[in-house]
Amino acid sequence: MKRSYYNFVIMINNNIFLYYNSFSSSYLLVNSIRNKLFHNNTEHLERIIEHDSKFYEILKTNGFIINSDIDERSILKFEYLKRHYSDSVYEITIIPTMDCNLKCWYCIEKHVKNSSMKEDIVKEIVNHIEVKYDNAPFKQLLLSFFGGEPLLKLKNVVIPSITEISKISKSKHFDLMLAFTTNGTVITEEFLNTIRNIQTSFQITLDGNKDLHNSIRHYKSNKYGSYNTIIKSLHAIRKNLTKYRLVIRINYNDKVLLQLNDLIDELAFLDKSKTEFYLMKIFQVDEEAINRNYLQAACEYIRNNGFIVKTNTILKRKSHICNSDNYNQIIINYDGNIYKCAARDLTKKNSVGILINNGTVELNLTKLAERITIDIPPMCSCCNLFPSCPGICSQDLLERKPVCFLKRIKMTKEDFILHSFNHETANQEIVC
Numbered sequence: 001m002k003r004s005y006y007n008f009v010i011m012i013n014n015n016i017f018l019y020y021n022s023f024s025s026s027y028l029l030v031n032s033i034r035n036k037l038f039h040n041n042t043e044h045l046e047r048i049i050e051h052d053s054k055f056y057e058i059l060k061t062n063g064f065i066i067n068s069d070i071d072e073r074s075i076l077k078f079e080y081l082k083r084h085y086s087d088s089v090y091e092i093t094i095i096p097t098m099d100c101n102l103k104c105w106y107c108i109e110k111h112v113k114n115s116s117m118k119e120d121i122v123k124e125i126v127n128h129i130e131v132k133y134d135n136a137p138f139k140q141l142l143l144s145f146f147g148g149e150p151l152l153k154l155k156n157v158v159i160p161s162i163t164e165i166s167k168i169s170k171s172k173h174f175d176l177m178l179a180f181t182t183n184g185t186v187i188t189e190e191f192l193n194t195i196r197n198i199q200t201s202f203q204i205t206l207d208g209n210k211d212l213h214n215s216i217r218h219y220k221s222n223k224y225g226s227y228n229t230i231i232k233s234l235h236a237i238r239k240n241l242t243k244y245r246l247v248i249r250i251n252y253n254d255k256v257l258l259q260l261n262d263l264i265d266e267l268a269f270l271d272k273s274k275t276e277f278y279l280m281k282i283f284q285v286d287e288e289a290i291n292r293n294y295l296q297a298a299c300e301y302i303r304n305n306g307f308i309v310k311t312n313t314i315l316k317r318k319s320h321i322c323n324s325d326n327y328n329q330i331i332i333n334y335d336g337n338i339y340k341c342a343a344r345d346l347t348k349k350n351s352v353g354i355l356i357n358n359g360t361v362e363l364n365l366t367k368l369a370e371r372i373t374i375d376i377p378p379m380c381s382c383c384n385l386f387p388s389c390p391g392i393c394s395q396d397l398l399e400r401k402p403v404c405f406l407k408r409i410k411m412t413k414e415d416f417i418l419h420s421f422n423h424e425t426a427n428q429e430i431v432c
Contacts, residue, residue, distance in 0.1 A: 001045045001060070002068045006384050009035065010414050020417050022388040023072050024063030027421055027430050034432065038064075058432045076387060084326060084372070087136055091329040093144040093342060094125065094161065096153035098334065102183050103220045106251060106282050110345055111148060117157045117334035125332060126164045127359025133172050138328070141169060144179040146331075146342055151186040159194050166198065177201075183217070185226050187233040192240040201245040202237065203278070206230060209262035212255065231266065238271060246275045253285045257294040264305050276308035287410045292419075299423055312409055313420035315388045325394045327372055330361065338363065340371055341395045370398065377402045385413050 006023040017035045019028040030038070034055050041047045045065050048056040059065045066072070098112040129141065143165060145151070145158060162178065169176040177199045184204040206227070207216045214225020237244060248267065250256065267275075279299065281290060295311065302309040323329055324341045330353075331339040333346050338353035338361060352371075353363035374394050379402065380386055392402045406416055 001065050003042060003045070004063055004066050005072055006387055007064055008384070008413070008417055009039075010417060018418065018421060019062075019064060020421070021063045022385050023076075025388055026062035026064070028058065028062060028064070028432050029430050030432055055432060073381070077381075080376070085328075086326070087328050088139045089142060089328065090129075090132060090138040090140070091142045091144070091323055091326065092125070092129070093146050093329075093331040094150070094157070095146050095148065095331065095333045095342075095346070096150045096157035098148040098346070099152060100147065100149045100183070101152060101185060101219060101221070102149070102217055102226060103223075104217045106216075106284055108283060109148065115148070115334050116153055119156065121332075121334070121336045121355065122157055122161050124336070124355050124357070124359055125161060126168070128355060128361060129165055129359070130168050130172075131359040132361075133168070133174065137172075138174055140175040140177060141165070142177050142179065144181070146181045149183055149186065150180065151182050151191065154186065154188060154191050159191060162194055162198070175199075179203075183226065184230040184233040185219075187236060189236070189240070192236060196241060197243065199243045200241065201247070203247040203249050204230060204234070205249045205251065206263055206267075207251050208256045208259040209266075212259045213263075234267070234270065238269060244274060246270065247278050248275065249278045249280060251280055251282050252295070252298075253282050253289070254291050254294055256282075257291070257298045260298045261301055264302055264307075268305065270307075272306045276310060277302050279309065279311040281312075287408075296422065309423065311423065312390075312416075313423050315390060322393045322395075325371065327368075340368070341393075343393075344395060371395075374398065379404065385416075 004021055004023055006021050008018075008020040008022070010018040010020070012018055012029070015032050017030045017032070019030050020026070034052060037048055037051055037055065038059065045056075048059070056065075094117070096117045098109070098115045100107075100109070100111050132138075143162070151158060166176060178195055179201045181203045184202075205217065207213045210225070210227045213227045217227075218225050234246075237246065248270075250260065250263075279295070281287065299309045299311060322341075324331075329340070331342055331346075332355055333339060336355040337346065337348070337351045338355060339346055339350060340352055341350070344350050351364075352367045353361055356362050371394050374397050377392065377397065380389070380391060383389065385406075390405050392405065396402065406413060409416075411419065
């Protein structure tokens, strides 16, 4: 047996140590006696059995000690490649418009007024899905809608495309899942009826209590706040749908964090088994300008009200790929141009292809290969936090010298693990 390469031991106080393994995503709170036993037998781990066989089994079960012939790094690389080239899931993001009905001061999207996907492109998307399945069958289609505000085009893009694609999924026998990133202001009964029997996820933003939210996220046309409309939409989702997941996104600075309690109280009607909160720092606000005590208190209040809350925390072991890095994924803009990443301007320069007649996607293989074949930086692959770190996206690797995720959020590995432990393990007993 040997120690895992991905172990962390962090002293909480003189008597308690936090053990974390980024490969198995396991936490343990260990007393000083057991910590000393583990530390003193690094080269002869089996000796732990003689003194504390239960502790030995806990370490083994949670991946802190592993068989000597296991190569954890090779396993991670295999998982990375497996997901990278998997064809079991096909992911399409449709952008019906780059226009939006709200004006939020921090928005970084370049909106295109009156932009709209035409009927012939909608038909070609439907054709493409059928052609794609016939040529390379997949088990699941993840169909996402993004923008701009995608639901501004409910009647001529969203509802018609879902209706036709749903028919194809039934005839071809693949699972259809929907995802909407929406501001929640144009959700209609017709729309909810269309998606009623399809597994659906929503990401909808609310930035603090009513007054604060309305000062940030208001309509372009009249500067009226959007808060009441979004609350009504959330009630409608809760009432009309059963097969859904809901993410309430909160873009925060200190002011937002201090105003969250009223919002959480207002959202008590939401189904806690289907809802989670995602707190994301406003892009234009420096990390050092955030009071971590405010963030901690906000997360605790959300958890104490029975909801899951996520912020910058470590991930369960994954394959370090953004969806955009998967081969079997495309973004179709309203004009028919194809992209891989929605976090950059949808310009001709960034396009990797185009949707043409008969449902064919014509790809620029040079651009595609440049992204798909990019290597994980050694600074990441050799890091003992690598299996659970959000990592560096391929778009950043293509554009600039890689910068460690922890440097961007200005935290040490140990601080990041402690931060995540406090957020992920509330009300759980993890003592050995």
